[in-house]
Amino acid sequence: MINGVKRQIPDDLKAFEKSDAFKKIKRRLINKKEKQSQTVFFDNIEKAFDHFKIVSGQCLSFHHHLRNGDKVIEMVAHEIENRNLINMHLAPSSIFPNYTKLVDLIKNKNVTNIHTNYINGPVADTVSQGYLDGKLIMNTHGGRARAIESGDLKIDVAFLACPVVDRNGNGTGAFGKTACGTLGYAISDLEYARYVVLVTDTLVDELEDYQFDGTYVDAVVVVDSIGDSDGIVSGTTQLTKDPIGLKIAKDCALLLDELDMIKENMSMQTGAGKTSLAVVKYVKDIMKQKNIIGSFASGGITKSYVEMLNEGLFRELYDVQCFDLDAVESYHKNRNHKAMSASEYGNPFEKNPVCNKLDFVILGATEIDLDFNVNVTTDSLGNLIGGSGGHADIAFGAKVTIIISPLIKSRIPIIKERVTTVTTPGSDVDILITERGIAINPIRQELIEILKNSDFPLFTINELFDLSHRITGVPREVGHESKIVGYVEYRDGTIIDCIYQVKRFQ
């Protein structure tokens, strides 16, 4: 069947209709796991496997707050291999390049199904090449929380890395030798998994403040190290020096100002890339010039936002994951730097998730098409290189969603007639800012009206599409193999697109 973004979807799946279709549906909640007071302690993962009688075919989940420094998923992967468990279903909130052990497990059929929000590196390549026997489900951060609470994603055992745990099973990421800050992506796993195992390298007697409530925790595994703190830092703390990136960032801030979005009590979210950091810097300059105090910034929090909080430019930060060690420290010390769970952040069925309170969001794109659909899941050859994360959640929730990107990346035009893979529907994308011009989604006539007499170089997206082809020529379509390796699941659980095995080149 054809879904709401004109994509062919297998008939037996729930097809994406439109981004607010969930409003017609009642929230489904399975029972939270029963709280208990007896947490058992182990000194290795093997004992936890024995204790919970983990067998082939079960679903094990993880969070990705330690990102490229994570060792827990590798420990569990080794145990799966040692026990020769097969048909395992893994549900890490993201998969990073260092999770290399999973490559063997996929090729050897130990792991046959994966749920995740973001995938990059060797595991992504392995899935793109068709080695996963079952399917990869790429959902959003908010969508993952929804899937878990509704029972669509049933977790048998959640193995949750936790930098510090106390003897009652309470846990925090705010400090410790592998401090990673908030643990927002794991809260649904904690509350709904059949069994919860915290894996830590720092055990203390008692924590006063904690994010993981020990009454949900069945076991704690104390190991020498859960991760490498150098790998925790995500993205960059440096602004871009690329003149094209700086131009885009500056135009973005000026455009926001023209739209009167930079004003008292404003709220915003950006990514952690170098160009996004430059946008934050330019927005900050305007806020300072105009003596503006914002209500909050949210998302993965970076040093830039920490500085703005400390300078009184925002009253609060809502943080689902700390992107750098400055953010980790701020979360530990500043009460106005608040943790939020993935559900509170972007679950469509939450009453008032943070994503719905955002005035504007600045997001990236691998591709964008003439209907403003955005791809951040695959590259133009179909290789998995990312995923929604919170992209589709905040694009839906924010009043204005802006995509920033060079019009041409390494000779490849970013605007396609149809994106290779739809991650975020075009109905939730309002503005595209490139170095050569700005396109506004025609469904946002009120924005066009405000900007029509401005000095900004406004074009239709078709005009920018033609311009990019005049520079690069028309790229040849590469195509893909017929095998579907996975699905992009919209935040409401419907399928917005299929992911295909990449084409084999002779």
Place this chain on the structure above:
Amino acid sequence: MFRSLLFIPGNNPSMIQNADVFPADGVIFDLEDSVDIKEKDNARNLIGNYLTETSTYPSMVVLRVNQVDTEFFEKDLGLLATGKIDYILLPKAGVDSLGILEEKLVEYEKQYDLSEIKVLALVESAKAIIEVFKIAKHKRVEGILLGAEDLCNDLEIGRSDEGTEILFARSRVIYACASNNIVSIDTPNTSISDEAHLRKDCLNAKNLGMKAKSAIHPNQLEIINEIFSPSKKDIEWAKDVIKLAEDNIGKGAFSYKGKMIDKPLILKAEKIIEIAKQFKIS
């Protein structure tokens, strides 16, 4: 009229592709110092293809060719056949090398049916600074760019943040250009990431009388354009003066905010408004 000229290495395709995006008044596609000797042919081909194929040009195209005494010089000038080059930037310019270039340009203009090619002279030796007034008088020369790095090598001296070592050279270029009604272009600032130093350097050059500055990185352009443009305060002053001059026709001088205004200041005001209009500054 221009305030900023950006050097783009001739062998850097991503920068060449974006040449029209950067906020430079003109772009200098460089085939000389920024291109290694092994890359000369590639760079020439790349620039040639770009000028032939692209539909998105910078507003002003300058080509820095190799020196007249190299094997590359004539091949570089072959790019004039594209018909897209506004200026040749002649490195190590002097009276003699300008003469050689002149002969070749006459030849190419005939061969490719081109209108007269203009020249920017890059003076970067002690000898060139001494003969800069003769260079400025050359009929094709519309601007002189001071190359301080090579000049200081020639003088066997180092560069300082203050630039006192090039004060004499800057002044010679400025006076040579001003007296011949051509554009004086300041040497590029090599501190790519030091905005404060760039700003100080630009102000210093502008206050001496330089009319434009070259850049070696796109991120330098915003500051250069800002400083080599009339300020808002200048424009307001100029508008007021012109208005008062219209109201006081027939009077040789009049007073504005306690200061005497006469013909030279009215001309200055008119020049400021002309520049502001050209660069769309209000």
